[in-house]
Amino acid sequence: xxxxxxxxxxxxxxxxxxxxxxxxxxxxxxxxxxxxxxxxxxxxxxxxxxxxxxxxxxxxxxxxxxxxxxxxxxxxxxxxxxxxxxxxxxxxxxxxxxxxxxxxxxxxxxxxxxxxxxxxxxxxxxxxxxxxxxxxxxxxxxxxxxxxxxxxxxxxxxxxxxxxxxxxxxxxxxxxxxxxxxxxxxxxxxxxxxxxxxxxxxxxxxxxxxxxxxxxxxxxxxxxxxxxxxxxxxxxxxxxxxxxxxxxxxxxxxxxxxxxxxxxxxxxxxxxxxxxxxxxxxxxxxxxxxxxxxxxxxxxxxxxxxxxxxxxxxxxxxxxxxxxxxxxxxxxxxxxxxxxxxxxx
Amino acid sequence: xxxxxxxxxxxxxxxxxxxxxxxxxxxxxxxxxxxxxxxxxxxxxxxxxxxxxxxxxxxxxxxxxxxxxxxxxxxxxxxxxxxxxxxxxxxxxxxxxxxxxxxxxxxxxxxxxxxxxxxxxxxxxxxxxxxxxxxxxxxxxxxxxxxxxxxxxxxxxxxxxxxxxxxxxxxxxxxxxxxxxxxxxxxxxxxxxxxxxxxxxxxxxxxxxxxxxxxxxxxxxxxxxxxxxxxxxxxxxxxxxxxxxxxxxxxxxxxxxxxxxxxxxxxxxxxxxxxxxxxxxxxxxxxxxxxxxxxxxxxxxxxxxxxxxxxxxxxxxxxxxxxxxxxxxxxxxxxxxxxxxxxxx
Numbered sequence: 001x002x003x004x005x006x007x008x009x010x011x012x013x014x015x016x017x018x019x020x021x022x023x024x025x026x027x028x029x030x031x032x033x034x035x036x037x038x039x040x041x042x043x044x045x046x047x048x049x050x051x052x053x054x055x056x057x058x059x060x061x062x063x064x065x066x067x068x069x070x071x072x073x074x075x076x077x078x079x080x081x082x083x084x085x086x087x088x089x090x091x092x093x094x095x096x097x098x099x100x101x102x103x104x105x106x107x108x109x110x111x112x113x114x115x116x117x118x119x120x121x122x123x124x125x126x127x128x129x130x131x132x133x134x135x136x137x138x139x140x141x142x143x144x145x146x147x148x149x150x151x152x153x154x155x156x157x158x159x160x161x162x163x164x165x166x167x168x169x170x171x172x173x174x175x176x177x178x179x180x181x182x183x184x185x186x187x188x189x190x191x192x193x194x195x196x197x198x199x200x201x202x203x204x205x206x207x208x209x210x211x212x213x214x215x216x217x218x219x220x221x222x223x224x225x226x227x228x229x230x231x232x233x234x235x236x237x238x239x240x241x242x243x244x245x246x247x248x249x250x251x252x253x254x255x256x257x258x259x260x261x262x263x264x265x266x267x268x269x270x271x272x273x274x275x276x277x278x279x280x281x282x283x284x285x286x287x288x289x290x291x292x293x294x295x296x297x298x299x300x301x302x303x304x305x306x307x308x309x310x311x312x313x314x315x316x317x318x319x320x321x322x323x324x325x326x327x328x329x330x331x332x333x334x335x336x337x338x339x340x341x342x343x344x345x
Numbered sequence: 346x347x348x349x350x351x352x353x354x355x356x357x358x359x360x361x362x363x364x365x366x367x368x369x370x371x372x373x374x375x376x377x378x379x380x381x382x383x384x385x386x387x388x389x390x391x392x393x394x395x396x397x398x399x400x401x402x403x404x405x406x407x408x409x410x411x412x413x414x415x416x417x418x419x420x421x422x423x424x425x426x427x428x429x430x431x432x433x434x435x436x437x438x439x440x441x442x443x444x445x446x447x448x449x450x451x452x453x454x455x456x457x458x459x460x461x462x463x464x465x466x467x468x469x470x471x472x473x474x475x476x477x478x479x480x481x482x483x484x485x486x487x488x489x490x491x492x493x494x495x496x497x498x499x500x501x502x503x504x505x506x507x508x509x510x511x512x513x514x515x516x517x518x519x520x521x522x523x524x525x526x527x528x529x530x531x532x533x534x535x536x537x538x539x540x541x542x543x544x545x546x547x548x549x550x551x552x553x554x555x556x557x558x559x560x561x562x563x564x565x566x567x568x569x570x571x572x573x574x575x576x577x578x579x580x581x582x583x584x585x586x587x588x589x590x591x592x593x594x595x596x597x598x599x600x601x602x603x604x605x606x607x608x609x610x611x612x613x614x615x616x617x618x619x620x621x622x623x624x625x626x627x628x629x630x631x632x633x634x635x636x637x638x639x640x641x642x643x644x645x646x647x648x649x650x651x652x653x654x655x656x657x658x659x660x661x662x663x664x665x666x667x668x669x670x671x672x673x674x675x676x677x678x679x680x681x682x683x684x685x686x687x688x689x690x
Contacts, residue, residue: 035508129513133537137485144660146482147492149653153632153643163380163661168474191536192478287498298498308494315489316508 033078085112098326120344121329123322130318132183173225176232223249234261244269286310378423430457443671465689466674477528479657518570521577568594579606589614631655
């Protein structure tokens with residue numbers, strides 16, 4: 001799942017020297033993304049840097065980003081913009097990209113950053129509540145079809161639509177029993193009394209005991225589950241993890257809830273599962289960036305898809321936690337100190 | 346809250362004789378409402394009665410209902426139609442109304458039924474899961490504003506809207522710690538780790554211990570809560586329970602979730618609380634039948650109200666449970682046996 005390396009002082013010796021060499025005092029720190037409390041950026045001002053916030057209203061273009069980064073020493077990436085090789089080309093002074101969140105690989109050309117000696121950090125230490133609560137909310141929405149009833153003030157139900165099952169009667173399969181997956185499992189087991197099984201690269205025997213969840217291999221889990229919840233980090237290893245082989249095992253009328261990266265679910269396999277009725281509903285938070293198949297899906301099966309724009313972690317509490325971590329990373333690295341959240345260097 | 350009387354064989358002696366006097370074998374049983382599995386009605390056919398299903402597609406008019414009931418001996422009320430004195434006027438042979446659900450007082454003119462010696466039953470023994478799960482889903486929807494993000498496939502969030510709080514950080518007040526209220530409290534405490542307090546006519550010290558919830562007087566609860574959940578039975582005693590006095594205590598930005606009868610919340614007090622911003626969101630399942638204030642509310646504050654048409658208990662599991670109970674009641678009473686679910690006689 002997520003690659004996290006603890007980088008010791010010795011490890012970053014090279015980066016430290018490079019950072020110490022930059023004229024930090026005169027330099028610019030670029031901050032992107034909406035909803036960042038300015039007060040949390042105070043430590044950056046404390047470095048004597050100019051702090052420039054960009055892309056509040058909308059995602060900056062590649063050109064705007066290039067222009068802003070030419071004289072930047074650090075970049076707190078809190079938006080949805082893509083940092084390509086082209087964007088980094090003129091950013092000769094850039095030493096740190098502090099990514100707000102964990103899925104940096106989706107937004108940052110990691111190889112390009114590495115080639116330029118740019119250190120990338122992320123914010124792994126957020127509590128899992130924001131995403132777990134959102135995911136459980138969407139499980140209820142999808143299984144009870146609440147959104148389609150909103151605004152229908154007076155009863156009109158004709159019985160033509162089949163009644164939904166109670167969540168308590170459902171079998172929930174969780175793909176990825178990391179921090180968030182385990183929190184989802186806890187809510188569903190201890191709160192809702194669902195049966196829960198999971199798949200994870202490595203078994204979690206401790207959680208099996210404390211939560212009362214059972215390990216199953218991925219394809220077997222897909223077959224067992226009424227609701228299949230995807231909660232693994234998005235990276236090269238997990239891309240397409242939920243593929244044709246997995247979705248072929250899903251039983252008719254099942255629900256897929258993917259609040260991790262869209263790319264973890266193969267869009268063509270998804271199309272076939274929706275078209276064939278094996279999947280009754282599909283939930284995504286954050287969608288495929290450039291897939292014609294995925295666009296067709298929304299046209300063809302829009303009423304059976306609940307898609308939101310990557311908002312599962314958007315809470316005051318998780319935002320503040322992430323911003324604090326990202327700011328700490330920038331301060332650490334520009335001050336020549338090691339930082340625990342370095343993922344690329 | 347709900348009036349439930351266990352009626353012994355001795356108690357119903359009068360009704361028994363009346364029922365035994367009706368020509369059950371030749372009589373008609375009217376069944377209203379959508380989504381009733383025909384197979385569950387088999388015991389009614391077993392009585393030798395003609396079973397007539399009405400109002401599948403839409404709620405029958407008062408006139409249609411009058412016509413159907415003229416020669417009916419029993420009436421399984423599973424729809425949303427109002428049974429007024431006028432409707433019952435010509436139903437001289439009607440001996441039993443088996444109401445599907447618990448809130449019969451909203452739909453049946455109780456005094457008129459009593460005057461005619463019609464026995465009314467309800468179905469109190471459903472498990473609380475269906476309504477509790479729906480209610481928790483709507484708490485998440487309202488506090489995370491999920492519905493307004495649905496269909497916004499790509500991130501567009503500008504930060505203009507304030508980030509929501511995590512549910513785990515919230516204080517939830519539950520008005521009515523009956524079977525469903527206690528289940529809601531359990532999910533929120535054990536699953537989501539919220540702080541939960543409650544108001545109930547009588548204190549529930551056992552639940553205070555097992556769930557870790559605290560009793561507060563109603564107005565104090567309103568002031569303490571970030572989310573106020575209403576889950577009391579709808580009757581003359583609870584109508585307007587959430588009134589101006591209570592809503593005046595609510596703190597700005599709070600959420601009201603009423604998945605009980607709409608009438609429990611005074612619509613004028615609700616209007617003022619929404620207009621003044623004390624209530625950020627209001628959730629209803631089932632709405633005021635004929636209140637011009639309530640209609641204005643939807644026009645003026647529609648984007649801050651999530652209203653559904655009385656669907657919280659609409660699950661396969663709860664429907665089956667309720668239909669079995671209602672059918673049992675009809676069979677018991679037409680067979681001259683006592684029935685535990687008689688509420689009016």
